[in-house]
Amino acid sequence: xxxxxxxxxxxxxxxxxxxxxxxxxxxxxxxxxxxxxxxxxxxxxxxxxxxxxxxxxxxxxxxxxxxxxxxxxxxxxxxxxxxxxxxxxxxxxxxxxxxxxxxxxxxxxxxxxxxxxxxxxxxxxxxxxxxxxxxxxxxxxxxxxxxxxxxxx
Amino acid sequence: xxxxxxxxxxxxxxxxxxxxxxxxxxxxxxxxxxxxxxxxxxxxxxxxxxxxxxxxxxxxxxxxxxxxxxxxxxxxxxxxxxxxxxxxxxxxxxxxxxxxxxxxxxxxxxxxxxxxxxxxxxxxxxxxxxxxxxxxxxxxxxxxxxxxxxxxx
DNA sequence: CAGCAATCATTGACTTGTCAACTACTGATA
DNA sequence: TATCAGTAGTTGACAAGTCAATGATTGCTG
Numbered sequence: 001x002x003x004x005x006x007x008x009x010x011x012x013x014x015x016x017x018x019x020x021x022x023x024x025x026x027x028x029x030x031x032x033x034x035x036x037x038x039x040x041x042x043x044x045x046x047x048x049x050x051x052x053x054x055x056x057x058x059x060x061x062x063x064x065x066x067x068x069x070x071x072x073x074x075x076x077x078x079x080x081x082x083x084x085x086x087x088x089x090x091x092x093x094x095x096x097x098x099x100x101x102x103x104x105x106x107x108x109x110x111x112x113x114x115x116x117x118x119x120x121x122x123x124x125x126x127x128x129x130x131x132x133x134x135x136x137x138x139x140x141x142x143x144x145x146x147x148x149x150x151x152x153x
Numbered sequence: 154x155x156x157x158x159x160x161x162x163x164x165x166x167x168x169x170x171x172x173x174x175x176x177x178x179x180x181x182x183x184x185x186x187x188x189x190x191x192x193x194x195x196x197x198x199x200x201x202x203x204x205x206x207x208x209x210x211x212x213x214x215x216x217x218x219x220x221x222x223x224x225x226x227x228x229x230x231x232x233x234x235x236x237x238x239x240x241x242x243x244x245x246x247x248x249x250x251x252x253x254x255x256x257x258x259x260x261x262x263x264x265x266x267x268x269x270x271x272x273x274x275x276x277x278x279x280x281x282x283x284x285x286x287x288x289x290x291x292x293x294x295x296x297x298x299x300x301x302x303x304x305x306x
Numbered sequence: 307c308a309g310c311a312a313t314c315a316t317t318g319a320c321t322t323g324t325c326a327a328c329t330a331c332t333g334a335t336a
Numbered sequence: 337t338a339t340c341a342g343t344a345g346t347t348g349a350c351a352a353g354t355c356a357a358t359g360a361t362t363g364c365t366g
Contacts, residue, residue, distance in 0.1 A: 003264035004200045008271045011284070012175065013194075014291045015275075019172040020217045021298030022165065036322080041166075047157045057344060064173045069323055071346055076322090093331045093344040111156035118161045121298050122168075130290060131164070137279060137287045138167045145174030145274050189352080210314060222353055224316055229352090246314040246361045 025117050035110060038063060038073060043082065043099065043107040052099035055088065059097060064146070082106060178270050188263060191216060191226060196235065196252065196260040205252035208241065212250060217299070235259060 003009075023037060035043070041063055046052050054062075060070045074097050077083045082103035088094035099107070123131055156162075176190060188196070194216055199205050207215075213223045227250050230236045235256035241247035252260070276284055 002200070003261050003268055004197045006264065006268045008268050008276045009197070009264060011276055011288055012179075012267075012271045014288060014295060015172060015175070016194075017299050018291050018294045019168060021295065022168070024217065025298065026165075038322090041169075044157045044162070047155070055344085060344095064177065066324060067345065068325080068347080072322075088344095091332075091344080093329095095345070108156050111159065111162060114165075115156055115159045115161050118165045122294055123161045123164055125293055125297055126290060133286060134290045135164055135167060137283060138171050140278055141171045141275055142167060142174065144278055145178065146170050191352090208314085219354060220315065221317080221355080225352070241314095244314080244362075248315070 022118070022121055025121050026114055035106075038065060038069075039077060040107075040110055040114075042070075042073060042077065042097070043103060044111060046083065046097060046099045047104065047107045047111075052104065053086065053096040055094050055096055057094070077103070175271070175274055178274050179267055186259065186263065188259075191218060191222075192230060193260075193263055193267075195223075195226060195230065195250070196256060197264060199236065199250060199252040200257065200260045200264075205257065206239065206249040208247050208249055210247070230256070 027037060042059055045059065045062055046054055056070050056074060057067060059065070059074075060067045063070070065073065074083065074085065077097070078085060081100055083097045083099055086096040086098050088096055126134065180190060195212055198212065198215055199207055209223050209227060210220060212218070212227075213220045216223070218226065227236065227238065230250070231238060234253055236250045236252055239249040239251050241249055279287065
């Protein structure tokens with residue numbers, strides 16, 4: 001028996017295909033506002049946080065990006081005036097990323113579009129019970145592989 | 154109701170966290186043979202194909218990479234002697250990527266390690282029935298978003 | 307069978323991420 | 337309170353992907 005035929009590999013491959021397939025749909029962005037998935041993920045996490053702000057290092061853990069990756073991503077969002085950096089009053093090493101009003105508007109527009117896409121290609125394909133079961137299983141795995149993540153995007 | 158709080162967004166975020174989390178575990182490669190996920194994916198698809206060969210454009214569709222991405226990936230694998238390019242006898246524009254004996258060996262070793270990781274962080278967390286249900290749901294979505302994919306990795 | 311749109315692979319220019327090294331600051335400890 | 341290990345963020349050098357343009361070949365169509 002060859003290891004590369006193991007059904008567990010196929011299972012993971014299936015998960016990857018589903019995720020990739022959905023990512024591709026989501027990144028097609030007909031309105032052309034051009035936000036990558038990690039950029040959108042950062043924006044939506046900020047939108048959901050108290051004060052629409054989060055420390056860069058928290059963004060790094062939540063998004064599974066390296067801290068330098070976050071630095072550069074935040075640079076890009078800042079030059080587009082979607083967020084601003086704000087010094088942390090209690091720790092001078094640290095910095096917040098804060099959503100601007102323009103950022104709030106954009107994240108809402110994009111989220112609304114993404115909901116349609118997700119519904120068309122994922123959640124809408126399943127009946128409610130099947131979806132709940134599916135999400136329950138995902139949570140089991142998530143709690144094991146990535147316990148640090150709280151809010152999801 | 155803000156669109157960014159829609160449960161469907163959260164559902165997709167959950168899927169992403171699971172996939173990311175697993176990808177990170179799989180890429181840690183203690184033996185340090187240094188194959189990225191797409192590289193491994195290409196190798197395993199070749200291993201499973203008749204003659205251990207596949208045309209570059211088929212690799213592109215199966216992996217969701219661009220054709221130029223495949224060109225460069227195949228370049229890397231070729232300099233490492235894991236595959237060779239072979240001209241297609243029936244279409245002179247086209248080229249096959251063919252697994253070398255060394256490639257076969259490596260893909261088997263890596264697959265065996267990956268099975269352990271997948272089992273530890275994914276399939277082994279679920280009882281058989283729960284796993285089957287989960288895979289069934291994944292197939293429903295996969296058939297919609299990525300019907301072109303046959304073998305999975 | 308000549309013409310031509312479509313297909314396959316490659317290349318150049320660019321984007322976005324990583325790792326390792328660095329600066330600045332924090333907070334526990336001797 | 338002086339030290340110093342650890343943490344936050346940034347930077348340089350690089351890795352690996354994208355898109356648009358290109359060259360070669362194919363196969364339908366008038």
